[in-house]
Amino acid sequence: MSDTVTCYRGTDPFTGSPQELWVSGETISREPVGGATTVADGGWIVPGLVDAHNHVGIAHGAPMSLADARTNAYRDVAAGALLIREVGSPLDTHPLDDDPRCPRFLRAGRHIARPKRYLRDYGVELTDPDDLADEVRRQAAAGDGWVKLLGDWIDRELGDLAPLWTRPQLDAAVAAAHECGARITAHVFGTDALPDLIGAGVDCIEHGTGLTADLIDDLVAKDIALVPTLIQVENFPSIADGADRFPVYQANMRALYAAAHDVFAAAREAGVRMYAGTDAGGFVDHGRIVDEIEALTGIGMTPEQALSASSVAPREWLGAGVLDHGDRADFLVLDANPLDDPSTLRRPTHIVVGGVVI
16 A cells, blocks of 8 residues: 555535645544645545445356455456445455455355345355354354345245244344344335334344335334345346246345335334345446435435435444544545435545545
8 A cells, every 4th residue: 555645625515614635545534634645626426335245256147266255356346435334245256355445344244044035146045044143143154244134035846925934933033143243124015024023123124025014114113224226126027037937036126126216215214213225236237336325315315315325324324434534544535415416426536445546
């Protein structure tokens, strides 16, 4: 890392206050540092965007190499996503932590599923579901503070979405994750798996298209977060179109899609903590975080709320820096106020990741 100290001056779009950041190595200083080279003097400075549901180590229908994962990570960085919560990957992407051009990662290890109840070769498949808590401990050790369960998936014998776990198994899994100092999240499309997951006290729901009014109230009461992956939900019709063998599942996926806007708008109105996540990897291309931010405004968030849900708020939720003194230098410099002109997020004048200007 270079010993050069750089300086960035601009405005905080959330407060309208001037900002002045000095960057030495990968660290921000809020105190003046002599001999700094000014890189930006003007514009708007925002913390690096957060993709809170991303799979750098997944490629739909193809094996993934570390080089492929690196390419995915670079695409996300180029779009401004400088912190990625990687919620499940068959590939260990920890070696990317040594690449100064990559985002910061917080990982969940591999998905935990059951045989024939998830995409082939993506997750750990438990023949005995009572082994769930022990597997949670293993994946907590493999990750960076998160564990990911499949809450529901198509059961081909039933021909529809169905839960993978019983409530006692989930209670033990949540307790195991928390004992390991990890948080636990669950993929859920439908409704039936949600009561037990929420009742067991998972920390987050991914997708959540099957939420009902009562379950939304439960999320608020238990302070459980939701990452709705709005641009992934746009794929539900095509997923349904490819499921002719399972007409009940097909109809369910179409119904979930039709109701999704109102479900997520109700969750927002109720005060559920919601964060931006693209579900990149597989059906969704990497580098689409700004598309997800724009989609959040489509469910009623203001531009300020959508930007917060993709930057400051998830950084605070994940324990990452928000441009305070001593934080990692991950931020964007923009040519316009993103609250007035959200398109500026698509053309940052500077992307600074770990102190490196990309």
